Amino acid sequence: xxxxxxxxxxxxxxxxxxxxxxxxxxxxxxxxxxxxxxxxxxxxxxxxxxxxxxxxxxxxxxxxxxxxxxxxxxxxxxxxxxxxxxxxxxxxxxxxxxxxxxxxxxxxxxxxxxxxxxxxxxxxxxxxxxxxxxxxxxxxxxxxxxxx
Amino acid sequence: xxxxxxxxxxxxxxxxxxxxxxxxxxxxxxxxxxxxxxxxxxxxxxxxxxxxxxxxxxxxxxxxxxxxxxxxxxxxxxxxxxxxxxxxxxxxxxxxxxxxxxxxxxxxxxxxxxxxxxxxxxxxxxxxxxxxxxxxxxxxxxxxxxxx
DNA sequence: TTACAAGCTCAACTTAACTTGAGGTCAAGC
DNA sequence: GCTTGACCTCAAGTTAAGTTGAGCTTGTAA
Numbered sequence: 001x002x003x004x005x006x007x008x009x010x011x012x013x014x015x016x017x018x019x020x021x022x023x024x025x026x027x028x029x030x031x032x033x034x035x036x037x038x039x040x041x042x043x044x045x046x047x048x049x050x051x052x053x054x055x056x057x058x059x060x061x062x063x064x065x066x067x068x069x070x071x072x073x074x075x076x077x078x079x080x081x082x083x084x085x086x087x088x089x090x091x092x093x094x095x096x097x098x099x100x101x102x103x104x105x106x107x108x109x110x111x112x113x114x115x116x117x118x119x120x121x122x123x124x125x126x127x128x129x130x131x132x133x134x135x136x137x138x139x140x141x142x143x144x145x146x147x148x
Numbered sequence: 149x150x151x152x153x154x155x156x157x158x159x160x161x162x163x164x165x166x167x168x169x170x171x172x173x174x175x176x177x178x179x180x181x182x183x184x185x186x187x188x189x190x191x192x193x194x195x196x197x198x199x200x201x202x203x204x205x206x207x208x209x210x211x212x213x214x215x216x217x218x219x220x221x222x223x224x225x226x227x228x229x230x231x232x233x234x235x236x237x238x239x240x241x242x243x244x245x246x247x248x249x250x251x252x253x254x255x256x257x258x259x260x261x262x263x264x265x266x267x268x269x270x271x272x273x274x275x276x277x278x279x280x281x282x283x284x285x286x287x288x289x290x291x292x293x294x295x296x
Numbered sequence: 297t298t299a300c301a302a303g304c305t306c307a308a309c310t311t312a313a314c315t316t317g318a319g320g321t322c323a324a325g326c
Numbered sequence: 327g328c329t330t331g332a333c334c335t336c337a338a339g340t341t342a343a344g345t346t347g348a349g350c351t352t353g354t355a356a
Binding site: 158168172190 | 305
C-alpha cells in the first residue's frame with residue numbers, strides 16, 4: 001500500500017521522534033486518538049503528526065501534558081483543525097512563554113542585584129522575599145517539569 | 149538561652165520557610181549539615197539559613213538539587229563562606245539563567261514564525277527541527293523541575 | 297513530675313511522564 | 327506454513343523532590 005493515509009504506531013513513532021510507548025501514553029491521556037484495524041492495531045490519521053509536534057513543542061516550553069490536553073481539547077472534534085485553529089493555540093502559548101520569560105528575567109536581575117549588594121543579610125534579600133511570597137503550596141511533588 | 153548561635157530544625161524551618169521534612173531531605177542529600185546534641189537532635193549553624201536561601205533561589209531558576217549540591221560542595225569546608233565564595237555561585241547561575249532565557253526566546257520566536265508561516269508541513273517546521281536535534285535521551289522521567 | 301510539643305528514624309506514598317517487561321496476537325515475506 | 331518483526335495489554339519500575347505516618351525519644355513549661 002504505497003500512499004495510504006493511515007499510519008501505524010511505529011510509523012508515527014519514527015516520523016515524530018517519540019517512542020511508541022509515549023504514543024500509547026498520550027492516547028491514554030486523551031491527547032491523541034486512533035481507530036483500530038480488525039486485528040486491534042492502531043491506525044492514525046496524518047494530523048496526529050501535527051498534534052504530536054505541538055505536544056513536544058509545548059512541553060519544551062514547560063507546559064504540562066494536562067494543560068496541553070486542555071488546549072488540544074479546544075480543537076474541533078469532527079474536522080481536521082484548520083490553520084486558524086492552530087493559530088489560537090500558538091497565540092495562547094506564546095503569551096505564556098512571554099510571561100515565563102519575564103519571570104526568569106526578574107529572577108536574573110534579582111540575582112545580579114544580590115551579587116552587587118553582598119546580601120549577607122538573608123532576611124532582607126530581595127530574592128528570598130520574592131520567593132517567600134510564593135511559598136505555601138500543596139503536598140506531593142510540585143514543580144515537576146524542567147524547561148531544559 | 150537567649151541568643152544562642154545554634155538553631156533547631158524547627159527554627160530553621162520557620163525562618164527559611166521550608167518544611168522540617170525538606171531540611172531532613174536536604175541533609176540526607178548532603179546539601180546542608182548539622183551536628184547533634186547529646187539527645188541526638190540536630191543543631192544548625194547560622195549559615196544554614198543562607199544555604200537554604202541559595203537552594204531555594206537556585207531551584208526557582210530551574211537548577212536541580214543535584215546541581216545545587218555540586219555547586220555548594222565547591223564552597224569552603226572549614227570556614228564560613230565569604231562574599232566572594234557566594235559571588236562565584238551567583239555568577240555561574242546567572243549565566244545559566246541567561247542561557248535559559250535565550251532558549252525560551254528562541255522558542256517563542258519560532259512559535260511566532262509558525263503562526264506566520266502556517267507551517268502545516270510538520271517536517272519543515274523550524275520548531276520541530278530544533279527539537280529533533282535535542283532528542284535521544286536516557287530512560288526514566290526527565291525534565292523534572294518546572295520554573296513556575 | 298508530668299504533660300505535651302518538638303525531634304528522631306525509617307518506610308511508604310505522591311506526581312508527572314514515561315519506560316520496561318511479560319505474555320500473547322497479527323501480518324508479511326520466503 | 328512458518329518464522330520474524332511489529333502490535334497489543336497491563337502491571338510494575340523510574341526519577342525528582344519531598345510529604346506522610348507510625349512508633350519512639352527529648353526537652354521544657356507549668
